[in-house]
Amino acid sequence: MIHLLKSKKKSIALKKTIIRLLAFTLLTTTAVAQQRQPESPAPAPAPGNGAAQQPPAMPKAGPKPYKDVITAKAVTTKGLFIVHRVEDKLYFEIPDSLFNRDLLIISRLAKAGADMRSETSMAGYAGDILNQSVIRFEKGPNNKVFIRELSFNERSKDSASDMYRAVMNSNIQPISLALDIRAARKDSLTGVQHTVVELTDIVNGDNDLFFWGGVKGKLNIGGYQPDKSYLVYVRSYPINTEIRTVKTYTKQGAPAQNMFNGVLTTNTPAAKQVTVELNTSIVMLPQIPMQPRYSDDRVGYFSTSYIDFDANPQGVKRIFFAERWRLTPKKEDLEKYNRGELVEPEKPIVIYIDPETPAKWVPYLIQGINDWQVAFEKAGFKNAIIGKIAPTAEEDSTWSLEDARHSAIVYKPSAVPNASGPHIVDPRTGEVIETHINWYHNVMKLVHDWYFVQTAAVDTAARKMHFSDALMGQLIRFVSSHEVGHTLGLMHNFGSSSATPVEKLRDKKWVEANGHTASIMDYARFNYVAQPEDSITEAGLFPRIGDYDKWAIEWGYRLVPGAKDAAAEVPVLNKWTIAHANDKRYWFGNESDQEDPRSQNEDLGDNAMKAGEYGIKNLKRIMAHLVEWTKEENEGYENLQAMHVQVYQQYSRYVGHVLKNIGGRYETLKTVEQAGQVYEPVPADIQAEAMRFIQQQVFATPNWLLDKKILTLTGSYPMDIINTLQDNTFNRLISSQNFTKLLNNQLVFGKTYSLTDLFADLEKGVWGELDTRTPVDLYRRNLQRLYVERMTFYLTPAAATIPIKRSEYTAIIRAHLVKLRAKMQAALPAMQDTVTRYHLQDMISKIDNTLAVKQ
Incomplete structure (x- = not known):
C-alpha cells in the first residue's frame, strides 16, 4: 500500500537533525x-544615617x-x-x-x-x-x-x-x-x-x-x-x-x-476548538544495542543511515542499516539453531488486533500476520511472529493500545481507502522496536474495486458490489500480510511479478501451486491475465507469501555464525545473495526505478504487451455485463459510473506498463564479484512490440470503452475519456525525457531502438489515413492535433526553457515534420470528407507557422 518511497539507491533518510530550541x-x-518559592519578608531599614541599604541576597x-x-x-x-x-x-x-x-x-x-x-x-x-x-x-x-x-x-x-x-x-x-x-x-x-x-x-x-x-x-x-x-x-x-x-x-x-460578481475573494473560516487525548x-x-546488519540494494529493506567518519580513511561514507526486529534463539537452543534445527525465538514478534476492530475481520487480520511464519522458518525460527487478540480489561487491566511495548493493527474509522505499515526504529542500529499498522476502514472499498475489475471475468463471486464476508475476509488477509511485511522491514518489490512468464499465469496447476507473483510485497494485486477457460481458482488469483519474501526474511533475520559485528557479516551475506542471483524469483526491483520496465506497480508477467492484451480481453467481458453486475435495488447509477471509471483506470494501467518499455533500460545491481552488465537497454524488438501495442490499443480508438448504454446512464463524456488517454500516452512518448533516454541508450549500447524508430512508428500509428486516403474521425483528429501540438512545441522558443541539450532531437523533429507536411499535402486532394480536409489544412498551417519561426 501507500508507503514512503525510497530512491533507487535507498535515498538517504536522514533522521532528526533539527535542533529544537524550546x-x-x-x-x-x-x-x-x-513563583512557587515562599516570599521573603521585606528587609527592615538599616540603622545609622538613614541611607538606603541593599537588601540581602535571596537564598x-x-x-x-x-x-x-x-x-x-x-x-x-x-x-x-x-x-x-x-x-x-x-x-x-x-x-x-x-x-x-x-x-x-x-x-x-x-x-x-x-x-x-x-x-x-x-x-x-x-x-x-x-x-x-x-x-x-x-x-x-x-x-x-x-x-x-x-x-x-x-x-x-x-x-x-x-x-x-x-x-x-x-x-x-x-x-x-x-x-x-x-x-x-x-x-x-x-x-x-x-x-x-x-x-x-x-x-x-x-x-x-x-x-x-x-x-x-x-x-x-x-x-x-x-x-x-x-x-x-x-x-x-x-x-x-x-x-x-x-x-x-x-x-x-x-x-x-x-468568485462573486467577477471578484475573487478569500474566505478564512473561524477558528474552532479541538480537543485530543x-x-x-x-x-x-536496550542497554546493549542489537548487532546491526548492513543494507544491500539487492534485497529490499528499509534502512536507517548515518555518516561514518571511520569507514573511509580518506573521506566519509554513509552507512545503511537494514531495519529489522531483534530475533535470537534462547541460550539453550543456540546449538540446535546452528545445526539447522528450527527453534523458537527468545522473544517472538507479537502483533495485537485493535479491540475496536469489527469482530468478523479479526480472524483474517490474524491470519495475515501468521502467514509470515513460513518465511521465518527459512531464517531458522518457528512461531517467530504471532497475531493475537488484544486482552480485555478483565484479562489484563494494564494493557493499552498506546503502550509502546505493544505492537498492533490499529483500526481507523476513515473514508481513506488505504492501509500502511510504519514502525518505530532504534536509530542506533535499525532495530524495530514496535509497530502500529494503520488499517483504514475504507480499504475494503479499494480491494473490492481491484478484485472486481481484475477478476470478475473469471470469478463469479466478484460480480457484485458487496462481496461475501468470506471473500472480503480473504482480501483483508492479503492486505494484512502486505502491511505486516513492511513492519518487518521489507520495501515494495515492484520487480517480483516480472519473474513469472505470462503463459504460466494461465497454467492452472502451476499458478495455483506457485502464485502469480513471487512476492506479496509487490503491487501485483490479482491475476488479471487468467482467462475464463483456464478455470483458475482463488489459489491462483490471490497474492501470497512467495519465494522472494522467504528469501528476504532469511537474508534479514538468519544469524551469521561467528560474525561479531556487521562488517564481518558482509562477505557471508554477499555469497548468499550471489547464490540466488540467477533465479529471477529472488530478484528485487526497486519501486522508485523510473527506467526499468520490470519494476512497475499493478503489473503482471514478463511481457507487459501480452499481459495487457489478456487483461483487455477480460475488461471487455466485464464491460458487456457492467450494468447488470453493478445493479442494486432502489439505487441509482453511482455504482455503474464508479466501476466504469475503474475499468478505464485498469485499462490505463496496462497502457502505462507497456509505455515504460519504450526508452527503458534494465538495472540489475551487482557487486564486483558478479559477472555481466548492471545496465542493459530494453531490446529493440521488445520496444517495437510495445509500439505495436500502443498503435493497436490506443491510437486505434478503443471504442469498447464507450458503451452508449453506459454513457446514457452515467452522463460521462466519451471525448473526455479518449482525450485523457491520448494526452497521457503522448506525455510519456513525446517528451524531452524520453527523447534523451533513447539518444543516451544509443550512445552507450550501440544499435538499439532509436529516436528515428520512434518517430517512424508514431507516424505509422497516428497518420495511417494519409496512406489509405480514408476519412479521419473525431477521436483520430484529436489524436493527430495533439501530436502536432506536441511535436511543434519542441521547435518553439518556449521549449528553450527545458534544461537539456536540444540540438540533436530538434533536428530530427524538424525533418520529421517536413516529411509529415509533405504527406498531408499529397493526401489532401484525394480526401473526400470535408471535415477531414479542413483538419489537414489546419495541421499543415500549424506546421508551416512553426517551421517559419527563426531559432
Missing part, C-alpha cells in the same frame, strides 16, 4: 518554579528534604521511573542507573478530535504517531536535570582517536528541557541514589519533545488552551512509562477562494 518552554518552566532555591516533597499524600507507581502524584503535582524519581541511558519518546493520538482532519486525510486519527525522539536525562550544574535530544546522524567509533574527538566537538547534543531537582534520596536497600524532578508544567504544558513534534502545523492546530487541558494519568512499567493527557487547541480552517511513551532502549 526557549519559551524553558522560560515558562523557570518562571513558574520561581538560592535548591532541593528540599525528600519527605517535604514526596509527602504522605503521594500516590506512587513504580516502574521505569518511580512516579509520584502529590495532589496537583507530578514528580519523576530517577535512579542513577537511568541517567545517561538512551530512552525513546513516542507520542501518539490516543483519541482524535472531532473535525480535526479532512475526509481524505490520512493523518489525525487515533493511533497516529505524532513524534519520536531519543533522549537522555543527565545531571547538570545548579541542581538541574537536563533532557538532551540525541542525533545519531554522524558517528565515529574509536573514542581514543582524534577523529572521534573532532566529531564529538561538532555534534554537541541539544538540551531541550531543563528541570529543577526538587529532592534526592538514597535507597536504603540498594544504596542507589534517586533524584526527584517535577514535570507538572512540562506535562500540563505544550512542547514538541513530549507531544506533537512538527505535526501540529500540518493539521493547522495551534493556540494551546491550558485551562481546557489536563493530565489523565501516568503509569509506569518495567521498561516504559506512559503519560496520558487531554489537550485543547484552536484549529484554523483552510482559506477558501470564491495524547499518549506519550518513554521507553528504555
